[in-house]
Each structure stands twice: as C-alpha cells, then as structure tokens.
Amino acid sequence: MSGLSLTYRGDAGMTVDMSALLPERLAGLTADAIARMTLPCGGGSARLGDLFDLSAGDAAEGLLIRPGGAILHRVGAGMTMGRILVAGDAGNHAGAGMTGGLLRIEGTAGDSLGGVLPGLPLGMRGGLISVGGDAGDRAGERMRRGIVVVDGRAGAYAAAFMVAGTLAIGGGCGPHPGFGMRRGTLLIGRPQEAAPDGFADGGTRDWLFLHLLRRALEGTGSWFERAGTTRAHRFIGDLAEGGRGEILAVV
Amino acid sequence: MADLQINGVRIEDTFAEAFPMTYTRLVVTADTPAWVDAATSSLTGFATSVIGCGCEAAVERLLTPEETPDSRPGAAVMIFGMSTGDLAKHVVNRVGQCVMTSPGSACYAGLLNGAKRIPLGGGLRYFGDGHQIAKKFGDRRFWRLPVMDGEFVCEDSVAVGKGIGGGNFLILAASHRQCLAAAEAAVAAIRPLPGIILPFPGGVVRSGSKVGSKYKALIASTNTRFCPTLRAVEPETLLSPDVEAVLELVLDGTDETAIRAGMRAGIAAAVAGGTAAGVLAITAGNYGGKLGPHHFHLHEVMA
Numbered sequence: 346m347s348g349l350s351l352t353y354r355g356d357a358g359m360t361v362d363m364s365a366l367l368p369e370r371l372a373g374l375t376a377d378a379i380a381r382m383t384l385p386c387g388g389g390s391a392r393l394g395d396l397f398d399l400s401a402g403d404a405a406e407g408l409l410i411r412p413g414g415a416i417l418h419r420v421g422a423g424m425t426m427g428r429i430l431v432a433g434d435a436g437n438h439a440g441a442g443m444t445g446g447l448l449r450i451e452g453t454a455g456d457s458l459g460g461v462l463p464g465l466p467l468g469m470r471g472g473l474i475s476v477g478g479d480a481g482d483r484a485g486e487r488m489r490r491g492i493v494v495v496d497g498r499a500g501a502y503a504a505a506f507m508v509a510g511t512l513a514i515g516g517g518c519g520p521h522p523g524f525g526m527r528r529g530t531l532l533i534g535r536p537q538e539a540a541p542d543g544f545a546d547g548g549t550r551d552w553l554f555l556h557l558l559r560r561a562l563e564g565t566g567s568w569f570e571r572a573g574t575t576r577a578h579r580f581i582g583d584l585a586e587g588g589r590g591e592i593l594a595v596v
Numbered sequence: 597m598a599d600l601q602i603n604g605v606r607i608e609d610t611f612a613e614a615f616p617m618t619y620t621r622l623v624v625t626a627d628t629p630a631w632v633d634a635a636t637s638s639l640t641g642f643a644t645s646v647i648g649c650g651c652e653a654a655v656e657r658l659l660t661p662e663e664t665p666d667s668r669p670g671a672a673v674m675i676f677g678m679s680t681g682d683l684a685k686h687v688v689n690r691v692g693q694c695v696m697t698s699p700g701s702a703c704y705a706g707l708l709n710g711a712k713r714i715p716l717g718g719g720l721r722y723f724g725d726g727h728q729i730a731k732k733f734g735d736r737r738f739w740r741l742p743v744m745d746g747e748f749v750c751e752d753s754v755a756v757g758k759g760i761g762g763g764n765f766l767i768l769a770a771s772h773r774q775c776l777a778a779a780e781a782a783v784a785a786i787r788p789l790p791g792i793i794l795p796f797p798g799g800v801v802r803s804g805s806k807v808g809s810k811y812k813a814l815i816a817s818t819n820t821r822f823c824p825t826l827r828a829v830e831p832e833t834l835l836s837p838d839v840e841a842v843l844e845l846v847l848d849g850t851d852e853t854a855i856r857a858g859m860r861a862g863i864a865a866a867v868a869g870g871t872a873a874g875v876l877a878i879t880a881g882n883y884g885g886k887l888g889p890h891h892f893h894l895h896e897v898m899a
Binding site: 491552 | 665666667668702727729730731732733734736738740746747749
C-alpha cells in the first residue's frame with residue numbers, strides 16, 4: 346500500500362482517538378502538518394508526531410496504520426472515501442458512521458465495528474470494512490448501508506437495530522444476533538442450531554444475491570470470498586420490528 | 597466513384613441511411629444456457645422494428661459464467677428505442693413479463709455508465725408486495741423480489757446511451773435459396789461482433805419497407821422497387837431481370853464504428869461465394885438522405 350504510513354512508537358496500552366485521521370482530511374497535507382495535528386489520547390491530548398513515526402506519502406493514496414501496542418479507537422470513523430489499512434488490532438468504533446471507502450483491519454476490532462457513534466442515530470452508511478480477526482460487541486449496530494465482513498467471531502448484539510446493509514461474520518456470533526433488526530442481512534459462516542430470539546425459520550436454499558456479495562468482496566481475501574457455497578439457512582426477523590431483516594447461516 | 601465488384605458481385609454506389617436511437621444493454625442470467633435462451637427469446641420477441649413493436653431488441657452475445665455478475669451462464673441483450681422515455685417503458689415491461697417470469701432468471705445492467713438511467717428492478721420492486729429487499733454492493737444497487745422459485749434478483753436501474761438504428765444492406769440473388777444462403781453467411785459473420793444486433797427473425801428481413809402507402813392509414817408499405825414479382829409493373833424497379841430474390845440485413849449498433857464493422861463483415865461474407873453462388877449485387881436502403889443523419893456508403897464501407 347503506497348501512501349502515508351503511521352507507526353505508533355509510544356507506550357503500550359495508550360488509547361488514542363483516531364477519528365481525525367481520515368484520508369479525505371489528510372489528502373494533500375505535508376508530513377509536518379500532519380505531525381502537528383493534535384489527537385485525544387490517554388485522557389489528554391498529544392501531537393500526532395509525538396505518538397507516531399510518519400513516512401512520506403499522500404494519504405489520498407491510502408493510509409497505513411501500525412498500532413504497535415496502542416489501543417486505537419475510532420479508526421476510520423466517519424470515513425467517506427479512500428483506504429485505511431490497520432496492520433494490527435483496532436479499538437472500539439472502527440468505521441463507525443462510515444459512509445464510503447475501504448477500511449481493512451488485519452487483526453481484531455473492538456466494540457461497535459461499523460456501528461454508531463454516541464449521540465448519532467445511524468451507524469455505517471456505506472463503504473466496506475474487512476476484519477481479519479474477531480470483532481467485539483454490537484458490530485454493525487444501526488448500520489444503514491455498506492458491507493462489514495469479519496473473518497473471526499463477533500460478540501453480542503451483532504447487527505442490533507440494523508436498518509439495512511450487510512454484516513458477514515465468518516466465525517459466528519455471540520448472544521442476541523440481530524436484536525431489534527429492521528432490515529438488512531446478517532450472514533454467519535456457521536450453521537445455527539435454532540432460530541435466534543425474535544426470528545422465524547425461513548428455510549434453507551441457495552441465495553443468488555450472495556454471488557453478488559462475493560463479487561463485491563473480491564480482493565479482500567475475506568472468509569466469504571473463499572467460501573464455496575451460497576447455500577444458507579434463513580431466519581426472518583426481528584419480528585418485533587416488522588420482520589424484514591434476515592440472518593443467513595451458511596450450511 | 598468507380599464501379600466496385602467483389603468476387604464478381606456488384607456493390608452498388610449507394611448508401612444505407614440510419615437514424616439516432618436510444619439503447620441500453622441488459623445482462624440476463626439463468627441456471628443453464630437453455631433457460632438463458634428461454635428468457636432472452638421471450639425478452640427479445642416481437643421487437644423487430646420500432647414501427648410496429650415500439651422497440652428493437654436482440655441478443656448481442658452469449659456470456660460465460662466468468663463474465664456475469666452471479667457467475668452463471670448469461671447473455672447480453674441490446675434494446676433500442678426512439679427515446680429514453682419510450683425505451684424505459686418497453687424495458688421495464690419486457691423484463692417484468694419475460695425475464696422475471698422465467699425460472700431461475702436474474703437481470704443486471706449491461707451498461708453501467710451514462711448520463712441517463714432507466715429503471716429495472718426499481719420499477720418492478722413493487723411486485724414484491726412489501727417483501728422486496730434492496731442490496732447495494734459497491735456502486736450497484738439490486739433488488740431481491742420473492743417469487744415462487746426463490747428470488748428474482750434484478751439491478752435497480754440501467755444506463756442508456758445514444759446509438760444508431762437502421763444500418764442495412766440488401767442482397768440481390770439469382771434464386772431464393774442462394775439469397776438465403778448468402779444472408780445466413782452474413783448473419784454468421786456479424787453476430788460475433790460487439791455493439792451491434794440484428795433485430796429481425798434470424799437476423800434477416802424479407803419485407804423491406806418504403807415510406808408511405810396508397811392507403812392513408814399506413815406510414816410504411818412494401819418496398820415495391822425491390823419486389824421481384826412487381827418488376828414488370830413497377831416503373832421504378834431496381835431489380836434486373838436475373839434477380840429472383842432480395843433479402844435485407846438491418847443492423848442497430850452503439851455507434852457508427854460498430855455499424856460500419858458489421859456491414860463490412862456481413863457484405864464480405866455474403867459475397868464470399870461470388871456470382872457462382874448466385875449473389876448478383878449488394879445495395880442499401882435509404883430515403884435520399886433526407887431522414888437519417890448517418891449515411892453508410894457501401895463503397896466506403898468496403899474500401
């Protein structure tokens with residue numbers, strides 16, 4: 346990935362709010378200007394240049410983040426375009442409220458991946474998030490559009506209150522998947538023994554639109570791109586919210 | 597311009613007169629090539645001429661699973677109309693009645709970019725009676741409509757472009773059998789080319805028309821100058837005594853380059869056997885250059 350790269354060099358365990366570091370905001374800025382930016386971190390704030398080593402490059406070409414031992418929250422939150430690659434783990438709210446672009450997290454993601462930022466009505470509204478490891482709770486919460494694909498497991502309340510969009514979890518979900526879901530698709534890479542609470546059993550069949558999803562994921566290397574089937578068990582719900590959403594469990 | 601002969605076949609010094617049309621391209625897929633054929637045969641049926649059918653349509657080419665959005669066998673279909681509004685009306689009706697009804701089918705946009713778009717699934721989604729589902733992958737939006745064999749997947753809309761309709765040439769031959777053989781060879785040569793369709797049955801027209809009629813209600817009638825049976829009574833006949841049959845190929849295409857390439861390939865194939873195969877001359881249909889802005893001069897096309 347050419348472009349700007351940031352390598353964390355501070356103390357391990359430091360939390361940093363990365364929401365200001367978006368490709369569209371950094372495009373065209375010099376390395377010095379970026380290094381002078383102030384980021385909330387550890388209950389205070391610090392200049393970006395004091396936390397990260399910067400390589401020369403234009404963020405418009407892509408932004409590579411090496412988290413090291415830091416806990417980077419809100420990576421790509423509100424992102425509208427461009428590419429961010431996290432070569433490691435991301436903290437909470439990665440890609441929250443995102444409306445476009447590509448966010449790739451090679452490690453794990455924290456809570457509210459592609460979810461909703463506090464005080465806002467909707468989660469992710471466009472773009473693509475790809476996670477190589479696990480995700481925390483409330484992945485895809487109040488998601489409105491876009492694709493989130495997680496190769497590992499997701500925590501509780503995946504796709505909770507989802508409005509639309511696609512959340513694809515390869516390793517299965519924690520409790521209460523699709524809680525309050527209105528529309529949208531939660532695709533799970535594991536068979537479901539029983540219909541989740543609030544969902545009705547819609548039967549098993551091959552789903553043509555999953556071919557389109559697979560095409561959309563080409564190049565991500567994600568679990569569903571590699572999956573050899575589009576056959577899935579459908580659960581319709583959340584019936585308490587009109588029953589127009591779906592959980593598809595690959596069989 | 598000097599006389600032009602190819603394999604002894606006279607190429608008349610005239611031109612084909614063609615018209616601007618609006619077109620779109622659809623990609624239809626199904627479980628098997630046979631069901632692709634079933635869907636596209638219905639989709640492109642009764643679509644030979646805008647005069648009587650409202651639109652002109654045909655399969656542009658068959659697609660391999662690697663070329664289609666859902667990795668199944670498919671076909672690219674081009675549909676031409678006289679205006680964007682007219683085309684929109686016919687496309688949504690045909691997709692709704694001919695593709696959605698066909699088992700296992702799906703319909704996608706084959707023309708993705710353009711200043712104007714017309715609805716596909718966006719116009720058909722209400723058939724889902726509230727159970728339709730929209731999915732947006734990347735920049736493309738699709739509809740999933742529940743139907744009795746599962747789901748009909750259909751792209752939300754398709755772009756339209758400015759194309760050309762009415763490119764043509766006529767084959768004059770010594771017998772009907774030889775005329776048909778030459779026309780079949782021309783069709784076979786044209787069909788693999790991109791960006792053009794032959795909307796008439798088998799790609800060939802036997803009832804070429806002229807503008808107007810002795811009957812006031814008709815805007816077009818049989819082209820008496822090319823009817824061998826009227827040669828003796830038609831003072832403006834264009835047929836010599838040795839011509840027994842005439843067949844026409846009409847080409848609709850994305851642009852002049854596509855039409856020109858199709859005419860060149862088709863004429864070359866039609867005259868390949870020369871006069872020994874009974875082909876006597878190649879000519880083209882026009883209206884004196886007063887109606888259509890696109891003129892394809894046969895001598896230039898074959899130069």
